[in-house]
Amino acid sequence: MGSFSIWHWLIVLVIVMLVFGTKKLRNIGQDLGGAVKGFKDGMKPGEEPKEQIQQAAAATEKTVDVQAKDLNK
Template sequence: MGSFSIWHWLIVLVIVMLVFGTKKLRNIGQDLGGAVKGFKDGMKASEEPKEQIPQGTTSADKTVDVAAKDVHK
């Protein structure tokens, strides 16, 4: 009971293609590829550096107090 030979894998592949059909297998492959691409894009986005606040300033310098504005004239 060693590893399977190439003939075993070909027979399994033929049986899987008969059961599921080539169109469904192609759709599964496209869905899997799209999921992997989305995961990679998500990982790239999380690795991008965040906006750096220059030294000597605080995040309070960039905030806007919306309650102080008079919108009812």
């Protein structure tokens, strides 16, 4: 009952590939890698990536200030 042998892991891998398919597993791997890369980039102090600065600038240009009025008065 101890640890699994290589044959056990190969059987598990084949079953996982049959259930999810290789394309879905590849997409999951790419998404996970992108998330890890984004986290590492976010943890770097100092410089912000140009994309984030441009997105922040674009978001502020589209902001509209309004004043809410109470309809009950």
